[in-house]
């Protein structure tokens with residue numbers, strides 16, 4: 001069967017009436033290209049013809065387009081410096097130019113793509129290890145400060161958010177080597193640390209921290225996850241120490257646990273750089 005089964009096509013171009021796609025009995029189907037042949041006749045006839053909310057279909061296409069391009073950048077299928085031509089990407093992903101433009105604008109905010117006047121979009125260079133090291137120093141101060149204030153509050157929202165992320169990270173059995181495989185782990189890691197910042201109940205700090213996309217930036221340094229030795233058990237153990245301190249309402253213990261987690265992160269970062277880059281950082285973060 002030709003493209004008619006692809007939700008990635010603009011709904012106006014799709015030969016299948018959009019309600020059939022939206023009401024497909026297999027929930028994952030409308031997240032991307034799917035094959036109608038995999039459905040039984042009974043399933044096809046079970047599809048209803050209720051019109052979907054157009055905005056929802058559009059959001060799904062935009063989100064999927066953004067995820068596709070982001071994955072290519074982090075896995076370096078689109079290498080640093082590669083030009084990002086809107087029309088070519090639209091053809092390749094079988095979408096109109098609107099979701100491509102939306103995705104590129106969002107990726108620019110996340111520092112994954114750069115926009116230059118007259119030259120257009122290109123894949124941003126990965127952050128220098130020295131920059132990420134500096135960011136770790138900043139995080140130790142910043143997250144430690146928020147934990148000192150936030151842990152004694154014992155806010156149920158904070159404890160719930162941290163507990164949820166901790167459990168989700170623990171339920172991931174295999175990290176894999178591609179961004180698609182390990183992103184659930186890093187997304188939850190980002191949520192866990194955002195909850196630490198949010199615990200201080202300072203909206204300005206929460207917003208600025210969220211806008212830095214620190215953990216996403218760090219992902220770019222690892223061409224493959226194997227370079228880090230996939231230290232999920234170690235990371236979980238460190239998160240557990242932080243969580244226990246928050247549960248006890250002990251700000252100082254939480255601050256100490258965060259510092260040792262991020263210092264351990266610094267060692268993992270150096271190891272990853274050493275394995276992926278022949279120029280090695282010494283103990284002061286300088287290139288040898």
Ligand SMILES: [Zn+2]
Nearest residue numbers: 189193239261
């Ligand atoms: Zn962490």
